[in-house]
Amino acid sequence: TVTVPSSNCYALDNSSHLYDFTDWIGHPFEYEGKDFVVRFCKDVESRSQAGYVDFGRYHYFVAGSGSLDFVQNFYNGDLQNCEYSFDKMGRTAQLNILCGGCLNGACKGDLGCICNISYDKSACRAVVELAIPCVKRGPRVFEGFTVGFHPRSWEVVYNGMTQLGFEKLDDQFSFGVEQTSVALYLTAISSLSGLVGKPNFKVNPKDGLEVKLSGSGASGSAPTTLSPSILIVNWRCEKARKTPYAVNISIPVEGYNPIEFILTKSCAYRQRGWATFGIFSCVAIVLSTISCCGGFIYKTRVEGLDALPGMTILGACLEAVSGDDISDQASWDERRYGSI
Template sequence: SVATPNTGCYALDNSSHIHDFSSWIGQPFEYEGKDLVVRFCKDVESRSQAGYVDYGRFNFFRAGSGHVSFIQEYFNGDLMNCEQSYDKMGRTAKVNIICGNCPHGQCKGGLGCICNVEYESACRTVVELAVPCEKPGLRVFEGFTVGFHPRSWEIVYNGLTQLGYEEAHKEFSFNTAQTRVALYMTAIASVSGSVQKPLVKVSPEQGLKVTLSGSAATGGSPTTLSPTSLLIDWRCDVARDNPYEVEVTIPIENYDPVQFTLTKMCEYQQGGWAIFGVLSCIVLVASTLFCCGGFIYKTRVYGLDALPGMTLLSACLETVSGEDVNNQASWEEVRYGSI
C-alpha cells in the first residue's frame, strides 16, 4: 500500500515510484558565491549584509527530465519591485534537483550542495541542487481514485491512499445502522485494464459479515468517464466496543497494490429481527394463499353455500324481502333458483 506522506515533501519519479523527502524538510543548502540559501521544502532566501530577500516558499514537487530528477517550485516571495510579476506572486524560485553529484563534481560528500544559481530576473531565480536521493519507494498507480462519489477521491487520490484511510481510525468509522457503503473508482483509460478484482480482509475475522457487489467486484475496468462501483454490504453479527477493520486491497498489474482501511462500528447485533420479520411475512403470505385456495376449491365443488356465513346471509336476505323463512319451497328457490 502507498499512503500519502504526512508532509508535501515528496514526489513521484518518471517511473511512478515515490520518493519521500519528509526527513529533509528545513535542511539548509548555502551557495556562498551568491549568498543564496535553500531550505529544503521550506523556502529560498538571498542573504547579505543588507538583509534577507525571500524568493518564495515551497509550493509543489514534481518529476524532472534529462539530468534533472525532480523540480521544486517556490512562490509568493517578497513583493517589493516585483509587483507586476505573474499573478502578483512576488519573487519566485525554481530548484532543479539532481540525484547524485553536480555535473562538475562540486559536492564533497555530506547531504549534497548547490551546483549553480542563475537569476532570470530580479524576481526569478533558478537553483541547481544535488542531493543523494534515497532508494525509490513503491510504484504508484497514478491517476487512480477511490471516493464516495463518482467524481470524488476521499479515500485514494492519484494512486495514494489518503490520510484517515491508510490505517484504522475510529473517528472515521461507519455507524452500526449503515449496512451498505458505495465506493466509486476511476483510472486513466489507457491503463484501466490493469485494475483487478478487489479483496477484503476483516479483523477480527468473526463478527462482521462482509459481501462485495457492483461492477468493480466483478473486475470491471474503471475510467474517468465511466467509474466502476464497489458496493460493500456489512452486517454486525457480534457487537463490540471497538470498530471492525475492513482492509480493501485492489491488485494492480505491474504496480504495487492499492490498499485502504474502512472501520465499522457494531454497537448491537443485526440480522435477528430481520430474519424473524422475513419468516413472519412468508408465513402470513402462505397462510393467506392457503385459505384463498381452500375457499376457491369449496366454491367450485359445493357452490356458494360452502362458504362460511352464506346460510345466515341467505336467511337475512329472505327476511328483508318478506319471504317466509319456514317456506321450504321459497328457501330452495332462493338457494338454487326456480326450475
C-alpha cells in the same frame, strides 16, 4: 500499502516511484561565496546586511526531465522592484534537484549542496541547482487511480495513494452498525484501466462480520474517468464488539503496487439477517390467516351463515333478482328459516 505521505514534500519520479522527503523539510542549504539559502520544501532567501530578500514559498514538487531528477517551485516572494512580474507573484524560484553530486563535481557534505545559481532580473526569477543524496525509492504508484464515495470524489484513494484515515483502522472514519452497505466508485486513466484486477479482502478479526463484494468493480471491470466501476461492500454484524472490525480491501494492478485501503465497521449490536426476518414474517402471516379462519368457522357454527359479513346484503340482492317482495316479512322469514 501506498499511503500518501504526511506532508506535501514528496514527489513521483518519471517511473511513478514515490520519494518522500518529509524528514528534509526546512533543512538549509547555503551557497558558498554568496548569502543565498534554500530551506528545503520551505522557502528560498537571499541574506545580507541590508536584510532578507524572499524568493518565494514552496508550492509543489514534480519529476524533472533530462539530467534533472526533480523540480521544486517557489512563488509569491518579495514584490519590491518586481511589482510587474507575471500574475504579480513577485520574486519566484525554481529548484532543480540532482540525485547524487553536482555535474561539475563540486559538492561537499553528506546532505548535498548548492551547485549553481542564476538570476533572471527581468523575470524576477532565481534558478538554483541542488545536489542531494535522494532518499530510498519507494513503491510504484498507479497514478490517476481514485476511490471515493461519489463518482467524482476521492476520499479513500487519490492519484493511486491511500488517503489518511483509510490506511489503518480508525474509529473516526468507522461506519455504523445500521449501514448495511457502502458503495465505492473506482476511476482510472482509460489507457491504463485494463491493468486493474479483481479486488479481494480480509477481515480482522476473521469471525463476527460477514462481508460480501458486489457490483461491476467486484468482477474486475475496467474503471475509467468517464465510466467509473462500482464496488459495493455488503456487510452484516454477526457478533457485537466494543472495538470496530477492519476490512482490508486490496485491488491488484499489473506492474504496480496494489491499491490497499481499510474500511472500519462498528458493531455495537448484532444484526439479524433478511432470512430471519422472512421466517418471522411468514410465521406471522400464517398465524393471522389461521386466526381469521377460526373466527369465521366459529361464528358460522354458532350464529349460522348470517353471521358472516355481507350475507344479509347478499340475501337482499338475491330477493331483488328473484322478483319477490322483500318487504313481505313472511316471505323473507320463510326463505331465511324455511317453512314450518
